[in-house]
Amino acid sequence: MSVTEYDVVIIGAGVAGLTAGALLSERGFNVALVTKGEPTACLSTGCIDVCSQNKNPLSGIRNLPREHPYNLIPEKMIKESLCLFQSDMNDAGLPYIGSSDENRSVLSALGTSKISCLIPSAMAAAPQENNNGSIHIITFKGLKDFYPGYIVSRRGSTKFSVYDAGVSTTMSLASRFEEKAFFEKFIAWLEKQTIHEEMIAFPAVLGMESATDIVNTISILTRKPVFEIPTIPPSMPGRRLFNALKKNFRQKGGVIYWAWPVAGTEKTGRVMEAVSTNSAGRPNSINAKAFILGTGSFVGGGLTATRATIEENVFDLPVHIPGPRETWFDNDYFSRNHGIGKAGIMTDAFMRPLDSPWKNIFVCGSILANAEVLKNGCGHGLALATAHAAAQSCSEYLSHEL
Amino acid sequence: MIIIGGGATGCGIARDLALRGIPHCLVEKGDFAAGATGACHGLLHSGGRYAVTDPVAARECYEENLILRRIGRKCVEQTGGLFVRLPGDSKRFREIFLRGCEDVGIPTEVISSTRAIDLVPNLNPEIEEAIIVPDCSIDPFRLCMLNIRTSELRGGIIYTRHKVTEIIKSHGRCTGVKTVDQATGEVREIHGNIIINATGAWAHMIATLAGCEVPLTLVKGSLVITNHRLTNMVINRLRHPSDGDIIVPNEAVCLAGTTALAIDDPDNLVTASPEVDTIINEAGRMIPHFNNTRIIRAFSGVRPLLKSKKADSHEISRGFQIINHENGLYSIVGGKLSTFRLMAEKMVDTVMDTFNLKRSCETAEIPLDGQEELSGYPLSKRLADMKNIVCECELVTRNYVESIIKQTGTRNVGDIQHRTRLGMGPCQGGFCTFRALGIMNDMSVISPEQSMEMLRGFLQRRYKGIRQALWGDQLREEQLVEYIYLGILSMEKRQ
Numbered sequence: 008m009s010v011t012e013y014d015v016v017i018i019g020a021g022v023a024g025l026t027a028g029a030l031l032s033e034r035g036f037n038v039a040l041v042t043k044g045e046p047t048a049c050l051s052t053g054c055i056d057v058c059s060q061n062k063n064p065l066s067g068i069r070n071l072p073r074e075h076p077y078n079l080i081p082e083k084m085i086k087e088s089l090c091l092f093q094s095d096m097n098d099a100g101l102p103y104i105g106s107s108d109e110n111r112s113v114l115s116a117l118g119t120s121k122i123s124c125l126i127p128s129a130m131a132a133a134p135q136e137n138n139n140g141s142i143h144i145i146t147f148k149g150l151k152d153f154y155p156g157y158i159v160s161r162r163g164s165t166k167f168s169v170y171d172a173g174v175s176t177t178m179s180l181a182s183r184f185e186e187k188a189f190f191e192k193f194i195a196w197l198e199k200q201t202i203h204e205e206m207i208a209f210p211a212v213l214g215m216e217s218a219t220d221i222v223n224t225i226s227i228l229t230r231k232p233v234f235e236i237p238t239i240p241p242s243m244p245g246r247r248l249f250n251a252l253k254k255n256f257r258q259k260g261g262v263i264y265w266a267w268p269v270a271g272t273e274k275t276g277r278v279m280e281a282v283s284t285n286s287a288g289r290p291n292s293i294n295a296k297a298f299i300l301g302t303g304s305f306v307g308g309g310l311t312a313t314r315a316t317i318e319e320n321v322f323d324l325p326v327h328i329p330g331p332r333e334t335w336f337d338n339d340y341f342s343r344n345h346g347i348g349k350a351g352i353m354t355d356a357f358m359r360p361l362d363s364p365w366k367n368i369f370v371c372g373s374i375l376a377n378a379e380v381l382k383n384g385c386g387h388g389l390a391l392a393t394a395h396a397a398a399q400s401c402s403e404y405l406s407h408e409l
Numbered sequence: 410m411i412i413i414g415g416g417a418t419g420c421g422i423a424r425d426l427a428l429r430g431i432p433h434c435l436v437e438k439g440d441f442a443a444g445a446t447g448a449c450h451g452l453l454h455s456g457g458r459y460a461v462t463d464p465v466a467a468r469e470c471y472e473e474n475l476i477l478r479r480i481g482r483k484c485v486e487q488t489g490g491l492f493v494r495l496p497g498d499s500k501r502f503r504e505i506f507l508r509g510c511e512d513v514g515i516p517t518e519v520i521s522s523t524r525a526i527d528l529v530p531n532l533n534p535e536i537e538e539a540i541i542v543p544d545c546s547i548d549p550f551r552l553c554m555l556n557i558r559t560s561e562l563r564g565g566i567i568y569t570r571h572k573v574t575e576i577i578k579s580h581g582r583c584t585g586v587k588t589v590d591q592a593t594g595e596v597r598e599i600h601g602n603i604i605i606n607a608t609g610a611w612a613h614m615i616a617t618l619a620g621c622e623v624p625l626t627l628v629k630g631s632l633v634i635t636n637h638r639l640t641n642m643v644i645n646r647l648r649h650p651s652d653g654d655i656i657v658p659n660e661a662v663c664l665a666g667t668t669a670l671a672i673d674d675p676d677n678l679v680t681a682s683p684e685v686d687t688i689i690n691e692a693g694r695m696i697p698h699f700n701n702t703r704i705i706r707a708f709s710g711v712r713p714l715l716k717s718k719k720a721d722s723h724e725i726s727r728g729f730q731i732i733n734h735e736n737g738l739y740s741i742v743g744g745k746l747s748t749f750r751l752m753a754e755k756m757v758d759t760v761m762d763t764f765n766l767k768r769s770c771e772t773a774e775i776p777l778d779g780q781e782e783l784s785g786y787p788l789s790k791r792l793a794d795m796k797n798i799v800c801e802c803e804l805v806t807r808n809y810v811e812s813i814i815k816q817t818g819t820r821n822v823g824d825i826q827h828r829t830r831l832g833m834g835p836c837q838g839g840f841c842t843f844r845a846l847g848i849m850n851d852m853s854v855i856s857p858e859q860s861m862e863m864l865r866g867f868l869q870r871r872y873k874g875i876r877q878a879l880w881g882d883q884l885r886e887e888q889l890v891e892y893i894y895l896g897i898l899s900m901e902k903r904q
Contacts, residue, residue, distance in 0.1 A: 154847025
């Protein structure tokens, strides 16, 4: 068995884990991140939902129920976490627009308005509230995850044209947009189109990493606002976010152990000593002074529900279970108010799990109890804020201040 | 002749009438196999299950089993079945069972637990012994389609998604029906000499339209579907018929059930989680792996049983009955999927007698039309079409979906699902229905507004089917799908 030693081991490569990792690396700690694989962030729209319940996200947070994990974090820290995210993403070449003062609208692939706070700049030109301006959508022949008809059903003035790129999946289209020859051919085609509508929209396939530049180029060329519409997974904007966070974490000195699922733990007294993983055909033990758990909820793999109960998968932490199985789901699919949304780990103000002996485990992201991410529209925003809080406590713990 | 109801019985009657050269029209309010037919195990009974409690039904089942295996080679999978006896199960029942099968003529073979485990490696190693019976599995939807094929080839007129709203009467006799096209709202009048009410659990409601009554006991039965095929044989528990004692392999999955609870309203079925737990626990006793396997769906169907005073509905006869309402309307009720052909034969015989027509039934001799096409779409071909796959779980391509839309002119995504298996896999249509509706919109068979409305309706229906199977991986999948529609796509309940 190989044994490696770090100050901090982070479990989970989502927005929470990568953010906490970057913060701790920046403070000079030796940080490793282990992950089973790609995070659910890759499936997301890439937008940072802070709290979509209210026009003003911070007011929305103030109105959340007392038990919501946002309430563990000072408003100042929430704001700082968003500012720092914007500046880090700018450095990583993925600028985000918006601020914690006001939510914005993103046009969804069904033509509805998705409310979010920080938006990838490639989606910035989407029509805001009460803007019923006409949109011309450019889509791609055979693209199976995008159908402009749904948007037409909401915005009658929408027109669309179809370009044959020779490929038909989100990923293959995005990679074609990184090829210079393809892009030139596409531009030549686009120049021949007569577009009367006020805005131009694309499904979010404009490049693996270069969407910002591609959107600008097309906008200058057509003299119209241009924006991307996020698609169902695989989602390019989600993947771009993941790649930018990864880049940021590595630049600050962090190490990622990719495809290393945690298989066991080692502990002494009230201190977690190591996580062991089975990877590359041999067991590995990774020792650390502190651990940050950012494994996500059910989809991410942090929690598992059985017929009888709900379990936390890495440290077997006590899980807050919202009643018996019958109460986990509401009968109305569209209620967004399923009891299961409250399942997760309860923590103290230092993000340490309640009712558990461990003093060196800090929890962040959507695995937190009572987050109700979908209902409150607070996914990545909560991840950023709680990652800051967890990193702060972890750093204090390591400096013997906690 | 007008047939109301497109379940196995109605479709069987249509085929029988077609083979006897009698002009007919079939009206169905949903798609084929929408009621009890589509919500059953898909078990073609050997009769063993009823050998003790209901020898008449058992004999009918076995005879029909032999006939269907002959005429429907391509839609019956000759899996064979086992009745397994677990520790604690009555030995006396075993004796009664074997005697019952012998009396009815069902061939049986008692085998050791070792031999049984050779046949079905997933079986509980603690079983005492097993009895082989000629159970088979059958795809109920395909069965309906094949019966309808004969009718269509011989001039039968078929209206699916047409709801009967009125029975037209003249001088006290039923002379036709008024139907409403569920997609367009168009009203149609269809006239005929005889109306056959083959609507299963809805038989009483239809009879009421003609001022008649059909005494029924409606018994809900719930089932679960696994993500895998855990057994290649039908597995029955060797005991008095009870909850959760049958597991049937069907295509890539297994169905296990059932339960039996009397209900009032066949349109308002709710599967309860204790039922699901019972089925899993009981099935898990026969195949322990059942406890850990992923359940992709839990749903309920309604058995339209003959009215009986018996309290335990497992005891009510599975036999059938033809009711002559003496006004041109006949109702056919009770029975089982396994005996649908016989029911159709008797029904048509009855009507033929009334008109003094002599032509005899041929449905037991002539193989089902159109079975050859079933071998249709091999895996190798599907993989070659990979880039156009719209349903990854069941490997359904865009071309296949388009061809079904062109062939049937359907405006209903459910019709596509039934015919292609789109949306039947682990994600239960979470990804592919969004695509199928988008394709229908691309082809201009539905408007953009309709595609939105249908997507909304689909999600609500889909949820009903998986609502009681949400834990483990299925819960993960469900949260992902919910995140996609309500998060990424920001879908609301109503516009």
